[in-house]
Amino acid sequence: MTGRDSTTRTSMQSPDSYWLTTGPEWTRGSAPLPRHTGVCVLGAGVMGSTLAYWLTRAGQRPLVLDRNPSPAMGSSGRNAGRLIQGGHAQHAVAIERHGHAEALALYQATLVNRDLVREVVAREGLETTRHATAKLDLAVEEDEALELKRTAEALRSDGIPAEWLDLPAAREVFGTDLPDTVLGGLYRPDQDSVHSVAYVRGMADAAARAGAEFVCGVTAMSVEPVQGGGWLVTTDAGQVAAEHVVVALNAWTPRLLPELAPVIQPVRGQLVQTAPVPFRIPQWGLDRGLVYGGQAPDGSLLLGGLRTTVPGRDEGIDLPQDGNTPAFSPELADRLATALPALLPETTGVPVVRAWSGVMAFTPDRCPLVGAWPGREGLWVMAAFNGHGMPYSQVMPEQLAERILGGPGAGIPTAFDPARFL
Numbered sequence: 214m215t216g217r218d219s220t221t222r223t224s225m226q227s228p229d230s231y232w233l234t235t236g237p238e239w240t241r242g243s244a245p246l247p248r249h250t251g252v253c254v255l256g257a258g259v260m261g262s263t264l265a266y267w268l269t270r271a272g273q274r275p276l277v278l279d280r281n282p283s284p285a286m287g288s289s290g291r292n293a294g295r296l297i298q299g300g301h302a303q304h305a306v307a308i309e310r311h312g313h314a315e316a317l318a319l320y321q322a323t324l325v326n327r328d329l330v331r332e333v334v335a336r337e338g339l340e341t342t343r344h345a346t347a348k349l350d351l352a353v354e355e356d357e358a359l360e361l362k363r364t365a366e367a368l369r370s371d372g373i374p375a376e377w378l379d380l381p382a383a384r385e386v387f388g389t390d391l392p393d394t395v396l397g398g399l400y401r402p403d404q405d406s407v408h409s410v411a412y413v414r415g416m417a418d419a420a421a422r423a424g425a426e427f428v429c430g431v432t433a434m435s436v437e438p439v440q441g442g443g444w445l446v447t448t449d450a451g452q453v454a455a456e457h458v459v460v461a462l463n464a465w466t467p468r469l470l471p472e473l474a475p476v477i478q479p480v481r482g483q484l485v486q487t488a489p490v491p492f493r494i495p496q497w498g499l500d501r502g503l504v505y506g507g508q509a510p511d512g513s514l515l516l517g518g519l520r521t522t523v524p525g526r527d528e529g530i531d532l533p534q535d536g537n538t539p540a541f542s543p544e545l546a547d548r549l550a551t552a553l554p555a556l557l558p559e560t561t562g563v564p565v566v567r568a569w570s571g572v573m574a575f576t577p578d579r580c581p582l583v584g585a586w587p588g589r590e591g592l593w594v595m596a597a598f599n600g601h602g603m604p605y606s607q608v609m610p611e612q613l614a615e616r617i618l619g620g621p622g623a624g625i626p627t628a629f630d631p632a633r634f635l
């Protein structure tokens with residue numbers, strides 16, 4: 214693989230992501246662990262940090278614990294930064310799977326999210342962490358083209374802008390060449406990308422300014438009910454009693470809630486990054502999103518996916534106890550680097566300068582778990598976003614904060630209810 218640090222090939226540790234390397238440092242020191250708190254949030258990824266933000270907006274002073282020295286060192290700092298509207302499934306497929314009303318609720322949640330992201334980054338002075346783009350889902354097989362055409366129609370009939378483009382039109386939108394094997398693509402304007410680490414640490418910092426307490430470098434080990442109400446969180450730095458505990462630990466959630474081990478599957482995701490290129494491309498996906506890409510603010514291209522090309526290599530992998538990613542796969546990085554010029558001919562000769570891995574958490578129905586743990590008052594879960602946490606990164610925390618404080622939180626789709634598995 215061209216231009217890659219030679220240590221990458223021999224080491225099974227993932228190098229840091231572009232976002233972690235270029236993002237702002239977390240300069241807030243950690244206070245000692247308090248003995249009591251109202252809401253204790255476990256995990257300072259995008260979900261936990263943003264939940265803390267929305268809790269402070271409702272007048273709370275939540276406690277956030279993370280085992281890393283800074284927020285965003287788990288998957289939230291290692292992703293591709295794309296806020297893909299609609300989340301995991303194409304709208305036509307989601308309609309078949311969930312029925313029209315629920316599929317529309319799922320899609321609309323991500324549109325509410327888009328508006329919230331724009332509102333929040335403006336309010337908190339984080340505009341430079343976001344940029345606007347479009348999404349182009351490409352098809353090389355007839356059946357995928359049909360699915361994307363049906364999705365374009367279904368979205369339009371729900372009032373959401375979307376269009377099927379044939380290859381010449383897709384090439385025009387893409388801004389660079391596409392191979393002749395591409396049949397065309399589903400075009401959706403008005404999408405967002407973020408600098409993941411700047412966005413998440415910006416949210417955490419805004420929450421901390423408003424009274425949330427972040428205690429980093431502390432590993433949560435168990436959550437137990439307390440007789441008479443509330444919860445006791447045991448960590449490697451002592452215990453905290455809380456009225457509410459929210460487990461936002463992504464693929465590590467089953468460590469604290471072992472009932473979820475059969476439900477949450479850890480899946481490795483990897484990305485390669487090129488040197489900056491002189492053209493701009495939209496976010497794109499191919500082969501039902503199994504290969505995907507985007508562009509960082511400095512013009513470099515990101516390419517990820519190919520996780521199903523070697524059975525058993527990436528899905529259901531072992532998670533190290535303390536690491537932030539599963540072992541890095543040089544073989545997968547090489548496959549991605551080789552795939553790039555085949556997909557984007559103009560990248561021939563453009564060096565790949567970085568590759569990194571992270572972990573995603575998949576569920577059998579590809580919907581996350583957001584809401585109350587049934588029958589255990591004060592215990593909440595917000596995890597397993599199936600590789601698509603960013604398009605829910607404001608709306609789910611905002612709505613969950615409302616529920617924790619006794620409100621309806623009606624914007625959480627019923628398909629996300631943890632009770633479906635418990």
Ligand SMILES: Cc1cc2nc3c(=O)[nH]c(=O)nc-3n(C[C@H](O)[C@H](O)[C@H](O)COP(=O)(O)OP(=O)(O)OC[C@H]3O[C@@H](n4cnc5c(N)ncnc54)[C@H](O)[C@@H]3O)c2cc1C
Pocket residue numbers: 255256257258259260261278279280281284285286287288289290291292293294295296297431432433434461462463464465468481482483484517570571572573595596597598599600601602603604
């Ligand atoms: C390569 C890759 C590309 C991706 N691309 C995209 C994309 O473009 N768009 C998108 O929407 N999604 C993408 N995702 C998925 C996205 O990153 C996740 O959905 C999202 O980051 C989940 O956020 P989270 O807060 O739930 O998890 P995390 O960010 O993983 O946060 C969990 C936190 O829990 C902490 N923790 C774990 N165990 C403990 C413990 N015992 N005690 C204390 N703290 C603990 C970790 O340190 C971590 O900070 C991608 C993922 C990968 C790996």
